[in-house]
Amino acid sequence: MKSNKVVSLLKDLGLLLYAMFALFPLVWLVIISFKHDREMFNTTFIFSPTLDNYRVLFSSGEFIGYFVDNLIVSVGAIILSIVVGVPAAYALARFDFKGKESIAFTFLSFRFAPEILVVLPIFLIYQKIGLYDTYFGLIWIFQVVSLPLMIWILRGYFEDISVEMEHAARLDGYSWWQVFIKMIIPLIKPGLVASSLLSFIFVWNNFTFSLLLAGQKVTTTTVAMLKYVSSDTVHYGQMAAAVLISSLPIIILALAIQKHLVRGLSMGAVKG
Amino acid sequence: MKTVVSERDVTVVPAVRKKRKWTADHWLAAAFLTPSVVLIFIFVYGFIGWTGYVSLSNWNSLVPDLSFAGWKNYIYLFHDFRFQADLRNTVVFTVLFIGVVVVLGQFLAILLDQKLRGESIFRNIFFFPMALSFVVTGVIWQWLLNPSTGVNLFLKKFGLDSKWYTDTTILGGFHIGKIEGGVPVAMIAVVIAAVWQMTGFAVAMYLAGLRAIPEEVREAARMDGATEFQIYRKIIIPMLRPITVSVIIIMAHISLKIFDLIYAMTGPGANFVTDVPGVYMFETTFRGNYYANGAAIAMIMLLSVAIFIVPYLISSRKGES
Numbered sequence: 001m002k003s004n005k006v007v008s009l010l011k012d013l014g015l016l017l018y019a020m021f022a023l024f025p026l027v028w029l030v031i032i033s034f035k036h037d038r039e040m041f042n043t044t045f046i047f048s049p050t051l052d053n054y055r056v057l058f059s060s061g062e063f064i065g066y067f068v069d070n071l072i073v074s075v076g077a078i079i080l081s082i083v084v085g086v087p088a089a090y091a092l093a094r095f096d097f098k099g100k101e102s103i104a105f106t107f108l109s110f111r112f113a114p115e116i117l118v119v120l121p122i123f124l125i126y127q128k129i130g131l132y133d134t135y136f137g138l139i140w141i142f143q144v145v146s147l148p149l150m151i152w153i154l155r156g157y158f159e160d161i162s163v164e165m166e167h168a169a170r171l172d173g174y175s176w177w178q179v180f181i182k183m184i185i186p187l188i189k190p191g192l193v194a195s196s197l198l199s200f201i202f203v204w205n206n207f208t209f210s211l212l213l214a215g216q217k218v219t220t221t222t223v224a225m226l227k228y229v230s231s232d233t234v235h236y237g238q239m240a241a242a243v244l245i246s247s248l249p250i251i252i253l254a255l256a257i258q259k260h261l262v263r264g265l266s267m268g269a270v271k272g
Numbered sequence: 273m274k275t276v277v278s279e280r281d282v283t284v285v286p287a288v289r290k291k292r293k294w295t296a297d298h299w300l301a302a303a304f305l306t307p308s309v310v311l312i313f314i315f316v317y318g319f320i321g322w323t324g325y326v327s328l329s330n331w332n333s334l335v336p337d338l339s340f341a342g343w344k345n346y347i348y349l350f351h352d353f354r355f356q357a358d359l360r361n362t363v364v365f366t367v368l369f370i371g372v373v374v375v376l377g378q379f380l381a382i383l384l385d386q387k388l389r390g391e392s393i394f395r396n397i398f399f400f401p402m403a404l405s406f407v408v409t410g411v412i413w414q415w416l417l418n419p420s421t422g423v424n425l426f427l428k429k430f431g432l433d434s435k436w437y438t439d440t441t442i443l444g445g446f447h448i449g450k451i452e453g454g455v456p457v458a459m460i461a462v463v464i465a466a467v468w469q470m471t472g473f474a475v476a477m478y479l480a481g482l483r484a485i486p487e488e489v490r491e492a493a494r495m496d497g498a499t500e501f502q503i504y505r506k507i508i509i510p511m512l513r514p515i516t517v518s519v520i521i522i523m524a525h526i527s528l529k530i531f532d533l534i535y536a537m538t539g540p541g542a543n544f545v546t547d548v549p550g551v552y553m554f555e556t557t558f559r560g561n562y563y564a565n566g567a568a569i570a571m572i573m574l575l576s577v578a579i580f581i582v583p584y585l586i587s588s589r590k591g592e593s
Contacts, residue, residue, distance in 0.1 A: 011383045011387070014379070014380070014383050015380065015383050015384065018380055018398065019394060019397045019398070022398055022400070022401060022468065022471075023397060024416075025412045025413070025416055026400075028415075028416060028423075032415070084307045084308050084311065085308065087303075087304035087305075087307075088304055088305050088307070088309075091301040091305045094297075094301075095298070095300070103305060103309060105585070106309070106312060106313075107308065108585070109585070110312060110316045112577060112581045112585075113316060114528075114529035114550070114573045115529075115531075116529070116550055116553050116570050116573065117319075117570040117571070118319040118323065120323055120326070120563065120566065120570070121318075121319040121322045122315070122319065123558075141315075144312070144316070147308060147312070148312075151308065176300075201403060204405075205405035205407075206405075207405055207406065207407045207532040208531060208532060212554075222405050222407045222408070222532075225407055225536070226411070226536060229411060229536070243408055243411060243412065246408075247403070247404055247405075247408055250404070251400050251404070253403070254399070254400065254402060254403030255396050255399065255400060261402065261403075262476045262477060266477060266518055266522055
């Protein structure tokens, strides 16, 4: 079995090599974030670490503002898409009617359209009606991003609840609404959590809409990132710290709901 | 098989359909669905239609002018140096990006498959770049591959000196239209960044596919005296073909509409060596106020994505019923 050992060693080596490639940018970021700007161009790995970058980031309040803005629009969009999406997902799971699949299909299709395709009319309308550069404006367009995800994931959860159970509860004299709140919502809670977190990742990371429909009063972290890059005095260390702080929560979140992320992105092509 | 495209049953509607009255269920369904349907129809189909309409108009200044221009904007674009460069870059980017992601994703998934120790650690390491915004990826790789900082400080010590995305060389250059056809070297840097971000996703998809292959298949092959290598080459990899199709299509729609990554990482580049339609659309519409031209670029992008996506969606729908 000597050759088997060699094979498994080679396998590990291959995996390790790619793991290094995958991790390298992250390690690099961490290093830079502890580096002083004056050491940026003349040292690689050996330098005197400093917490200055993080200190500046948090003391100015500017970055915290971007972070909070991002949080407000992401959470707002998710709440709005839950309100709109839960009933829609329920209807698609429970009721039979003509054209049901076509409607479900239509929801899905937005995931594939280039954002840049719809942004022009929205930009013009937003400027006209005063939604440009407002929280609500971004929340509104972001819920269009998260709605399809919400509907597609929740529909599966609703379908897993047996109709008989629902009917039994109705026969016991509970109203439809009571059944929905007391029985169905608790049953789909895991789906609700998964689809909310998934939507959160997509909305948090969105750039095109944040860039074109806001940017002065309401600035998300993705747009802020470029502000750091394009400003005259580039503070690499602060940028790295900002990237790390705004990305780490998302990385942890994404790893936690990996399966759903794969499904969401492949739109159900893989059950994972 | 576990990997079929969603296993939802589609209720068969009886062929003979009497004129039925709307039941309470129908009203409820309508009430539940209307907000979403209206939203999607206005914000997606309505606005795509509007963009299509603008793309056929004369509106190329700040003053709205929706008079009909026919194909003028499209004809202009296809004769435009920048747009021709965009088309070249998109093709190069899409082919390289998908090719590398598919090969690497499949390869890594096979290495990971049937590995008991450390599987989840590797999977997580491969997967985490997925979680980042394309903008973040762009910013990170812009520093990393920046000729004056980044890894180059390190690589120079070994005598390697690459200009990465600032390189204006075009490999295999030949004259076509107004541009030089071939592979822009600068695009390779962008491909590296995109591969870094998306390979983990392909690995996850292939792993799901590998898990769905029953152990009996391998065992039967082993009984017949096949070596592990043969089992993969002759049986497993062909069985993964449907996954490959999905990966290709998902990656294609990402690469054809790519904007954030390139906008953050390189911008259009000197001589437009890293320009793509998304960046051109953004600059011409929102910086230059050529609304009709921008709309035409967006429509061409939609069309290119649709060529991949529509057949896929139709076939996956057929698979469901």
